[in-house]
Amino acid sequence: MRDFLLNDADRAFRADVREFLQRELLPRAADIEDRQDWDAVKHVVRALGAAGYLKLMFPDLYRGKLEHPGLTHATILSEEASYINYAFETTIATALSCAYPLHRHASERLRDAYLSPILEGTAIGAICVTEPNVGSDSAGMETRIDFDAARNEWVINGFKRYISNASVADVYIVYGLTDEGMTAVAVPKSANGIGFPRNYTFMGRRGCIVGEVKFDNCRVPADHLLGERGGGFRIMRGMFNFERAILGGSGLGVARSAFDIATAHAQTRTSFGQPLGCKQLIWDKIAQMSWRIDASELITYRATKMYDAGADGKALMKEAAMAKLVATETANYCANETVQILGGDGITKEYGRAEQLYRDARALTIVGGTSEVAKYLIAGRDLPDIRITL
Template sequence: MSLPLPPRAREIQARVRAFVDAELIPWEVHAEMHEGLVPDDVWARMKTKAREAGLDNMDMPVEMGGRGYSTLEQVVAQEQTGRVTNALGWCANNPQKWMLEACSPAQVERWIKPLMSDARHECYAITEAEAGSDVDAIKSTARRDGEHYILNGEKWHVTSANLADYMFFQAKIDGGPNAGTHALFFVDNDTPGVEIVRTPAYTHNYRAHHPIYRFTDVRVPADHLIGKEGDGMGFTYAWFRHERLMIAARCCGAAERLIDEATTFAKQRIVFGAPLADTQAVQFMLADSVTELFAARLMTYETARAIDTGADVKTAHAQCGMAKLYASEMAGRVADRAVQIFGGRGYMRENVAERFFRELRVDRIWEGASEIQRIIIANGLLKRGTQSLVG
């Protein structure tokens, strides 16, 4: 389906789609059968081609060496990476521009610029065993000790930590005038007191793992604090808004791939002497899927456009939640239907529907579960009314 996109967004979309089709999709099954990995030379080529396709530093300004993409342009690019399984689309560094607003010049030089150049890699240590979607329930602490902070706590689901050399660590301030408020810190992974508890096995097969880390009296200089004490949740909300919208975009890409693959199969598969696509039951599943994709894509694109034109941040927060909620649940339904259309083939790991059926499930959980998105949306509705959310 063709939606009205500005010329540069359309060009980015086509360029990234060609990269995904040529460089990533052919390696999906290999990655699935090798714990999410592809040969090192192939991975290096993917990263090079991703940069050539303009997939790195999309949110960073041109004057910093970034791409300077609008939110909508990032959405159409991320949508195309969502068409590939096994997180092979995670082959380019993409720091977010809130980091430039939050970090000191020295921090930008030490952590953000190397992230942009692919010399360093980051991960987020926020979630805890008893604090997932309810970030305010974290128990990790940061206590000021002269020119240092002492960090303690245990973090779960630290995505990509096995590929990273530093973390964003979120804690509550212990003591002082800002006690109980949130703060965010840079922590190099090799800092004494940082240890891996274990690396759980997950439903999907990704190169990026999600270990559990324990922080025991981890001493970091005070200049590792991002912003000020009490700023942590504001930065996390900015990260959530951006990532929730990009999850929505990737879910749209996954749904499109599934619909295309299931449609092609249904046309070719002969059942009782006729193509499977001739059966009304299958037609209904495909019709529902493409209709829901159209709705999710419109919602995602419009939310991006609104952000680009200066949407109120609280309205944007709710609308990013709406896009993630609808798109992630839509993609799950599409994946379920695709498995059904493929029949027994849809239960084989070599089949795209089987992989997406597993992989898409987490999109209803991470960066705020669907139930949390509903709370955010309802709060926005009750405080600001219908028109503020849907016009």
């Protein structure tokens, strides 16, 4: 039985959000994929905001039908959006990852200025962590965030890359080093000293804008600090737990989409006088995909239910990492096997979305922390008395 850990309210929410995305996202998915149409992306983001779906993570702000909204429902949204178009889902997941620290750690004035527009769908957010020499190893960060007491401003100098929503986001959560340690500040796109050297071209996720952000004596007011000086690592850890659970939903959506294509083809394509699905080797592929999807769903929604029950920080790190690892590896497995089952049809755009899913899935085991880093986080809990080296 699929959705075993979900209750009736969760299932009703899934049905509502699926209908919404079929109406708003599906008709625009081809334009996002083929023309990288940012206007189409923005239209759906605005529609999500107007419907209240971007507030699911914030019960104090949510005004919808759910009695207890939370990460479970944000992950369902992620799963259903990724089923249709993972590039679009990346845009909203990144915006919500920006909203998360704003909601928890920003002043009321900053929340009004930056958080509210993101949740209403009228603005986009971004997160700036990765650097040329820094990926999952955030301890090697080189970006500096220094305080100018004379002007009561933070001064940011550094270079970030592989930033989702770079150049199109309205506000950026920037992580860098102060004398007290890693620190986070909010930087609006309008700030002096922020620049966008280039955007990247990826093999997949077409329509999701990813690029570089440069800070050259970029200044923001003192109240743009999130939390406290030196508190950035704790903020980042909470953000990554949220992001990795959401990525579990992303992986599930891509895997389910591929599986549905594969099973439909196996039942309708004739080979050697029989449906393709009659072949034992095809049974094995379908069975392998099916159990992996079920396992991914159970692990992902275990993590979200734990979060909604109050777990976070170190208490959720292993479970969030497991959700991200298993679901994104499953997405890659299912996308690859679906292309193989479809044969020539699987590697052409003219015969469906299998090749798009194959290209899109490949990013999932890299973004938000690689599969290797997820394994490190998992083993770190199970081997608490030793220091594991990457």
